[in-house]
Amino acid sequence: MVRIPGLIDAHVHLRVPGGKQKENFTSGTAAALAGGFTMLMAMPNTQPPLNTIDLWRDTQARAEREGLCEVVHFAGVDPSSLNHLGELGQVAPALKVYLDETYNQTQGFDHTALDAIAESWPRNKVLALHAEGESIAIAISLSAKHRRPVHICHVSREKDIERIALAKREGLPVTCEVTPHHLFLTRSDADRLGPLGDMRPTLAGQRDVDALWAHLGTTIDMIASDHAPHTLKEKNDPDSSPPGVPGLESTLPLLLTAVSQKRLSMERLVELLHTNPVRVYGLRRQADTWLEIDPHALSTFPEYPLRTKCGWSPFSGMPIVGRLLKVVLRGRTVYADGQLTGLQK
Ligand code: NCD
Ligand code: ZN
Ligand code: ZN
Ligand code: ZN
Numbered sequence: 001m002v003r004i005p006g007l008i009d010a011h012v013h014l015r016v017p018g019g020k021q022k023e024n025f026t027s028g029t030a031a032a033l034a035g036g037f038t039m040l041m042a043m044p045n046t047q048p049p050l051n052t053i054d055l056w057r058d059t060q061a062r063a064e065r066e067g068l069c070e071v072v073h074f075a076g077v078d079p080s081s082l083n084h085l086g087e088l089g090q091v092a093p094a095l096k097v098y099l100d101e102t103y104n105q106t107q108g109f110d111h112t113a114l115d116a117i118a119e120s121w122p123r124n125k126v127l128a129l130h131a132e133g134e135s136i137a138i139a140i141s142l143s144a145k146h147r148r149p150v151h152i153c154h155v156s157r158e159k160d161i162e163r164i165a166l167a168k169r170e171g172l173p174v175t176c177e178v179t180p181h182h183l184f185l186t187r188s189d190a191d192r193l194g195p196l197g198d199m200r201p202t203l204a205g206q207r208d209v210d211a212l213w214a215h216l217g218t219t220i221d222m223i224a225s226d227h228a229p230h231t232l233k234e235k236n237d238p239d240s241s242p243p244g245v246p247g248l249e250s251t252l253p254l255l256l257t258a259v260s261q262k263r264l265s266m267e268r269l270v271e272l273l274h275t276n277p278v279r280v281y282g283l284r285r286q287a288d289t290w291l292e293i294d295p296h297a298l299s300t301f302p303e304y305p306l307r308t309k310c311g312w313s314p315f316s317g318m319p320i321v322g323r324l325l326k327v328v329l330r331g332r333t334v335y336a337d338g339q340l341t342g343l344q345k
Contacts, residue, residue: 001292001293001294001325002266002292002293002294002295003290003291003292003293004266004269004270004274004290004291004293005270005274005275005289005290005291006036006037006038006039006274006286006289006290006291006327006328006329007035007036007037007038007039007252007273007274007291008037008038008039008040008041008273008274008277008278008283009032009035009037009039009040009041009224009225009227009247009248009251009273010041010177010222010224010277010280010281011041011043011128011153011154011177011179011224011225011226011227012028012032012040012041012042012043012224012225012226012227012247012248013042013043013045013046013103013226013227013228013229013244014028014029014040014042014063014071015028015046015229016046016059016062016063017046017047017048017055017059018046018047018048019046019047021231021309022229022230022231022234022309022310023229023308023309023310024066024309025062025063025066025067025071026066026067026068027307027308027309028040028042028067028071028227028229028248028308028309029066029067029068029069029071030068030307030340031227031246031248031249031306031307031308032068032069032248033068033069033327033329033334033335033340034248034249034307034324034335034338034340035248035249035250035251035252035253035324036251036252036291036293036324036327037069037248037251037252038069038070038286038289038327038329039069039070039071039072039283039286040067040069040070040071040072040248041071041072041073041074041093041094041224041277041281042063042071042072042073042074043074043076043096044056044073044074044075044076044096045076045096045098045102045103045104045105046059046104047104049076049078049104049105050073050074050075050076051075051076051077051078051081051084051088052081052084052088053084053087053088053091056073056075056088056091056092057091059073060072060073060091068334068340069329069334070286072093072281072283073092074092074093074094074095074096074128075088075089075091075092075094075095075096076095076096076097077095077097077117079108079109079110079113082113082116082117082120085117085120085121086120089120089121089122089125092125093125093126093281093282093283094125094126094127094128094151094281095117095121095125095126095127095128096128096129096130096153097109097114097117097127097128097129097130098129098130099114099129099130099131099132099135099138099139100130100131100132100133100135100200101200102130102200102243103200103228103230103242103243103244105130114138114142115142115145115146118142118145118146118148119146121148123147123148123149124282125149125282126149126150126151126175126280126281127142127148127149127150127151128150128151128152128153129142129150129151129152129153130153130154130200131152131153132156132157132160132200132201133157133160136152136155136160136163136164137163139152139174140163140164140167140172140174143167143172143173143174144167144172147173148173149173149174149175149280150172150173150174150175151174151175151176151177151221151280152164152174152175152176152177153176153177153224153226154177154178154179154182154200154201154224154226155176155177155178155182155212155220156178156179156182156201156202156203156204156208156212157201157204157208157211158204158207158208158210158211158212161176161178161211161212161215161219161220162211164176164219165215165218165219168219175221175222175276175280176219176220176221176222177220177221177222177223177224178212178216178220178222178223178224179223179224179225179226179247180223180225180247180250180251180254180255181199181203181226181245181247181314182201182203182204182208182209182212183209183212183213183216183223183254183258184209184254184315184318185197185203185314186203186204186205186206186208186209187202187203187204187205189203189314190202190203193314195235195236195238195241196235196245196312196314197245197314198235198241198243198245199226199228199243199244199245200243200244202243213263216264216268216272217268220272221272221276221280222272222273222276222277222280223251223255223272223273224277225246225247225248225250225251226244226245226247227246227247227248227308228243228244228245228246228247229244229246229308229309229310230242230244230310231310231311232310232311232312235312245313245314246306246308246310246312246313248308249302249306249307249308249313250301250302250313250315251273252273252322252324253299253301253315253320253322253323253324254301254315254318254320255269255273256269256293256295256320256321256322256323257318257319257320257321257322259295259322260295260296260321260322261321266295286329286330287330287331288328288330288331289328289329289330290327290328291324291326291327291328292324292325292326292328293322293323293324293325294322294323294325295321295322296321296322297321297322297323298319298320298321299319299320299323300317300318300319300320301313301315301316301317301318301319301320302315302316304338307340325337
């Protein structure tokens with residue numbers, strides 16, 4: 001048995017408000033606990049998005065009432081809501097900005113708007129960016145020009161991670177995350193999975209995957225699931241299949257399997273999923289919170305019904321080594337032997 005701290009997923013979509021057929025705070029945090037996460041950072045691309053102080057506060061309060069573990073919300077912004085950043089910057093721990101099109105986000109920001117965001121968001125709080133391809137250069141230049149921390153979400157391509165590595169060598173306060181799907185799946189899985197293998201950024205080639213693994217011990221600050229639940233019905237609709245895959249329950253099993261294959265050490269796993277998210281986002285420590293893990297147990301994913309409301313996973317059928325035995329959250333056992341326990345708050 002191995003004991004490690006409660007994990008933090010710094011990039012999830014819990015779909016509140018506006019997406020309750022996909023997920024809600026109870027189902028999303030149940031999936032989190034079953035996956036070894038005791039703290040989540042939830043994205044603001046909800047419907048409507050978390051671009052105003054009132055909606056941010058209401059949603060955060062609701063997560064505190066309904067969530068089974070801690071949830072912290074990013075603030076959001078679009079080109080018409082720049083004037084709300086001052087207020088949001090006083091309460092939200094981080095801001096998320098979408099530089100490229102993705103689910104529920106289509107607006108483009110011009111240079112002037114990006115400069116205004118980079119100037120008005122507090123310098124001691126992270127500016128997290130959805131940035132792909134050419135937008136990676138924009139993200140890095142925002143950090144350089146405005147001398148401020150910038151975090152790049154779900155890095156997936158070799159040239160992108162190399163660019164970020166260079167920026168870090170130059171001393172810029174740039175951090176980044178990768179997802180398990182970009183570490184464990186390639187374009188050939190996308191062919192096999194059809195719409196269930198579609199997300200932003202899309203799955204890449206083996207060379208890209210190899211580059212991410214090569215940077216996992218250095219350039220990459222964290223692994224975040226980008227848990228992006230959509231129902232099977234929505235995913236299979238050929239006219240409007242939304243991008244995104246769930247990940248809260250598969251991340252730890254996949255990474256424990258990598259640990260068993262010596263592709264990753266348990267110490268580095270803890271840095272990527274606990275220590276570095278705390279440091280980068282300045283999160284509060286959770287007292288008396290830990291996981292118990294059997295590093296040798298064998299299974300096939302998923303061996304149990306998933307707790308995410310979307311109910312499917314792109315990793316079904318994968319052989320898994322290692323199992324989460326127990327989650328203790330603030331001194332209380334909240335998950336044991338495959339069951340959620342003692343969830344009264
Ligand atoms: C995310 C979603 O569904 O909200 N989808 C995705 O493909 N990653 C949005 C995002 O993180 O870009
Ligand atoms: Zn500019
Ligand atoms: Zn994104
Ligand atoms: Zn996302």
